[in-house]
Amino acid sequence: MTTTMTESIWLNGDIMPLAEARIGVEDRGFQFADGIYEVIRLYNGKPFTLDAHLRRLQKSARDIQLPLPIELADLQNEIAKFLTRAPLRDGMIYLQLTRGSAPRSHAFPQCKPTLLFYVRVLPPIPEPPAAEGVKLLTVPDERWKRCWIKSVALLPNVLAKNQALAAGADEAVFIDNDLVTECSSSNVFAVIGQHLITHPVGSKVLPGITRQVLLELAPKLGLNVDERPFSEEEARRADEIFITSATREISWAARWNDRRVGQGRCGPITLKLHSALRQKIARETA
Amino acid sequence: MTTTMTESIWLNGDIMPLAEARIGVEDRGFQFADGIYEVIRLYNGKPFTLDAHLRRLQKSARDIQLPLPIELADLQNEIAKFLTRAPLRDGMIYLQLTRGSAPRSHAFPQCKPTLLFYVRVLPPIPEPPAAEGVKLLTVPDERWKRCWIKSVALLPNVLAKNQALAAGADEAVFIDNDLVTECSSSNVFAVIGQHLITHPVGSKVLPGITRQVLLELAPKLGLNVDERPFSEEEARRADEIFITSATREISWAARWNDRRVGQGRCGPITLKLHSALRQKIARETA
Numbered sequence: 001m002t003t004t005m006t007e008s009i010w011l012n013g014d015i016m017p018l019a020e021a022r023i024g025v026e027d028r029g030f031q032f033a034d035g036i037y038e039v040i041r042l043y044n045g046k047p048f049t050l051d052a053h054l055r056r057l058q059k060s061a062r063d064i065q066l067p068l069p070i071e072l073a074d075l076q077n078e079i080a081k082f083l084t085r086a087p088l089r090d091g092m093i094y095l096q097l098t099r100g101s102a103p104r105s106h107a108f109p110q111c112k113p114t115l116l117f118y119v120r121v122l123p124p125i126p127e128p129p130a131a132e133g134v135k136l137l138t139v140p141d142e143r144w145k146r147c148w149i150k151s152v153a154l155l156p157n158v159l160a161k162n163q164a165l166a167a168g169a170d171e172a173v174f175i176d177n178d179l180v181t182e183c184s185s186s187n188v189f190a191v192i193g194q195h196l197i198t199h200p201v202g203s204k205v206l207p208g209i210t211r212q213v214l215l216e217l218a219p220k221l222g223l224n225v226d227e228r229p230f231s232e233e234e235a236r237r238a239d240e241i242f243i244t245s246a247t248r249e250i251s252w253a254a255r256w257n258d259r260r261v262g263q264g265r266c267g268p269i270t271l272k273l274h275s276a277l278r279q280k281i282a283r284e285t286a
Numbered sequence: 287m288t289t290t291m292t293e294s295i296w297l298n299g300d301i302m303p304l305a306e307a308r309i310g311v312e313d314r315g316f317q318f319a320d321g322i323y324e325v326i327r328l329y330n331g332k333p334f335t336l337d338a339h340l341r342r343l344q345k346s347a348r349d350i351q352l353p354l355p356i357e358l359a360d361l362q363n364e365i366a367k368f369l370t371r372a373p374l375r376d377g378m379i380y381l382q383l384t385r386g387s388a389p390r391s392h393a394f395p396q397c398k399p400t401l402l403f404y405v406r407v408l409p410p411i412p413e414p415p416a417a418e419g420v421k422l423l424t425v426p427d428e429r430w431k432r433c434w435i436k437s438v439a440l441l442p443n444v445l446a447k448n449q450a451l452a453a454g455a456d457e458a459v460f461i462d463n464d465l466v467t468e469c470s471s472s473n474v475f476a477v478i479g480q481h482l483i484t485h486p487v488g489s490k491v492l493p494g495i496t497r498q499v500l501l502e503l504a505p506k507l508g509l510n511v512d513e514r515p516f517s518e519e520e521a522r523r524a525d526e527i528f529i530t531s532a533t534r535e536i537s538w539a540a541r542w543n544d545r546r547v548g549q550g551r552c553g554p555i556t557l558k559l560h561s562a563l564r565q566k567i568a569r570e571t572a
Contacts, residue, residue, distance in 0.1 A: 022308030032440040033319035103432035144442050153439040154318040161392035204538035
């Protein structure tokens with residue numbers, strides 16, 4: 001199997017083909033989900049909002065008491081050098097940090113963390129409104145209460161996503177005590193009138209970077225930002241619903257379970273926000 | 287580094303030194319905690335309650351929609367053959383099954399699961415009452431709601447255990463809405479009079495195998511088994527508290543946060559249960 005430069009990986013300082021990269025079976029990422037990760041978009045060969053992703057990585061690391069094995073500035077340099085070797089224009093960086101490999105025990109071991117990142121091509125994202133709207137399926141939010149940590153303990157998210165797929169939907173929306181929190185791998189927003197509503201980050205909501213970018217862009221577009229819990233009933237009468245993530249940018253929702261969302265097409269405020277996001281991306285990755 | 291026979295591993299049908307065993311970085315066990323595990327005690331070279339562990343593995347697999355890549359009877363044979371090659375008398379088998387390796391995506395991939403098991407020597411367990419009592423620290427139960435699945439998404443357990451260790455305790459007891467559920471890597475029992483009390487298995491409690499063995503032994507010892515939720519207040523006035531797991535068997539609790547448990551020594555009912563457990567172990571692994 002040939003390995004292109006776009007399929008190489010940086011693993012603890014060494015660069016090798018992704019297919020040849022291996023970790024030990026006693027890596028705590030494998031046995032305990034004792035690790036964190038980031039997914040960063042590349043546009044025009046440049047990582048978008050890299051600073052914000054690395055700051056979030058730092059916070060996740062602190063919140064699981066995992067000292068970063070490298071200064072953020074040095075990590076940023078390693079990523080830049082790697083991207084020079086692997087000149088990918090449009091895609092993503094997947095980065096993961098675990099507590100490393102040690103004989104299995106819940107107690108934190110003395111060992112060297114495992115740090116790796118690699119790049120992947122992403123298929124071009126259809127622009128709204130051309131893109132088909134996503135179908136959302138609500139599922140009970142049965143996840144743990146520290147969802148602000150971007151950890152690899154993603155089994156609950158995997159199960160929710162696959163429950164949605166099995167039901168013919170595209171993404172699962174978590175409902176926690178009748179409140180809409182987030183999706184299995186994206187944040188969710190409701191638009192009612194000129195109000196942009198999304199659940200605050202915290203125990204049940206990851207501080208999504210695309211989410212944060214939109215919250216900063218929205219007031220400049222004349223929108224009122226309501227960062228507050230909202231009920232499923234409120235979501236059902238929203239004019240527009242959309243979900244966001246680094247890899248999907250903004251996807252408008254066409255269905256909420258068996259109901260049409262709003263007018264059943266990509267709404268004007270979703271479009272306006274997407275256009276503002278694209279402009280920011282173009283400015284920062286020119 | 288020399289590798290003894292006790293440090294070898296069965297990995298997808300191949301046997302190799304544990305230190306040389308590697309998995310790909312895109313194994314879903316590493317990126318998504320998309321896997322399950324078992325820890326089985328070996329006494330006298332024989333796995334104790336292996337059937338029960340394999341049935342639980344089968345149930346965990348079903349509950350995360352992961353088809354077992356091998357019939358249980360064949361797996362049992364592979365374990366038996368492996369134990370002949372790696373003649374360990376007292377220790378444990380660690381077994382893990384993940385959905386396998388595939389390009390990262392929450393959607394279930396079409397790929398071959400990763401199955402492995404290896405053995406480890408365990409230090410001899412001091413017999414109660416000689417053993418020192420464990421100190422328990424209560425922590426809020428912030429885990430997900432499918433704790434009956436023995437998944438590798440153990441980060442919440444790891445954080446709880448290390449919170450206990452940092453506070454000078456030995457194990458963390460999860461408290462869910464004032465109810466005592468289980469510990470970070472063990473089940474917990476309270477003894478009040480002739481009553482043995484433990485929270486039912488389910489969303490917050492793993493069906494521990496040692497737990498189940500004790501629930502079956504208890505009535506034969508004249509104890510009343512109360513499998514029901516119990517409050518922290520009830521635990522605080524218990525005559526005896528103990529915790530159980532495959533590797534620790536039964537550990538009596540000396541402290542509950544800053545309070546002494548019962549008389550501050552290993553209680554008579556804990557001793558009686560431990561003695562019955564040891565007799566069963568001796569019978570079944572002679």
